Amino acid sequence: MEWRDQGILLNLRRHGETSVIIDVFTRTHGRHAGIVRGGAGRRLGPILQPGAQLDLTWRARLPDQLGGYTVEPLRSRTYTAISDRVALAGLNTVCALLTFCLPEREAHAGLYENTEFLLDLLEHPEVWPLAYVKWEMQMLEEMGFALDLSACAVTGATQELIYVSPKTGRAVSRAGAGEWADRLLPLPPVLRGVGDGNPEEIKQALHTTGHFLQNHLAPSLGNRPMPEARSRFLNALNRRT
Template sequence: MEWRGTGILLSVRRHGETSAIIDVFTEDMGRYAGVVRGGTSRKIAPILQPGAQLDVAWRARLEDHIGSYAVEPVRSRAALVMGNRLALAGLNAVTGLLSFCLPEREAHAPLYRRTEQLLDLLGQDDLWPLAYLRWEVALLEEMGFGLDLSACAVTGAREGLAYVSPKTGRAVSEAGAGAWVDRLLPLPPVLRGDGDAPDHEIAAAFETTGYFLANHLAPDLGNRPLPDARGRFVDAFTRTL
């Protein structure tokens, strides 16, 4: 079996003396692992940087084998994060979360396209945090844990929405919160796509999306902890406020 496509390199690990095993996220084939012969060589190793866009050809005798990759660079993103702490943390958060939550060999084309667009914004620190927040919301939805922020879960109102239920992911209004207000998560306007998206609202929104990543998505994946890279990115961002 064999296939060819373009993908985003998620991770690299050494395999034997001279080879590497890489994980690549492609639009049509999903997250796919394979061996790159000579992947630790001076010629190939610089190409195999997480976040890089690669043209890959995968081949195996049988479909359930790990297979081998031939790789060609399409676009490196290393220069976009060099010397930029926030950009590097953001890149690591994206590749870490995708490696964490994507099932192997299952296509997620809309998420792939959104991820490619997000990574192309690396280094644009004025745009990146909001774009990343929207990507996390899309990731939750793609994984089956989408937030419903259209109306209050208690009253049905579409105005005055201020909270998110940590249990259902649905919006709750000021009027509907009642005695449960201390148990609810914040719903800053930016999370609904409203307003000017100031940084302090984005930081508050990360608290909410982070809750659902850690307490809904992660338990569904065997109760593994979220990648530390996500927390490091949020910390790097909040330190800029």
């Protein structure tokens, strides 16, 4: 059994003295683990870092076995991010969230393409936070928790949509909110794809997407705790702004 693909390294752990088990988000095979012989050695050790883009060949005798990888590096993203606290925290968050939510061996081609695009933007801090917000929105949609922000859930209006229902993920207008406004989540324009996203809008957007990650996605995955990497990323982003 053999296939070849490209993938993004999400995490790794030591296996024996010289090998590692890597967890990779691949273009056509989804999140897929495998052993890299010699992965802890001098040649491959510096290459196998979270976020690395790899050319992969996977082999196993049977399809349900862990199998082994032969890897060739395409590009490293750690070196791009390591000099910037926000970029490094963002890289770690993307890898942690994908590990957290993606089922094994289930293809998510659209999310893969967007993740590769997002990570290649790490060296552009002026646009990266907005791209990250859009990525979290897509991840929620891929996992079955898409937000419906097209019209007010109460009145059907398409104007003055400034809230999101924390229960349904649907937009709510100023008029439709009424006395429930203080119980609703903010809906900044960037969540609807409008504007470039100033720091306050980015903060509001991540508060809203974070609610659905914590209170909708996480329970569907057995109430596992959310990765701490996301909180560290938000703290780094807030310190910068």
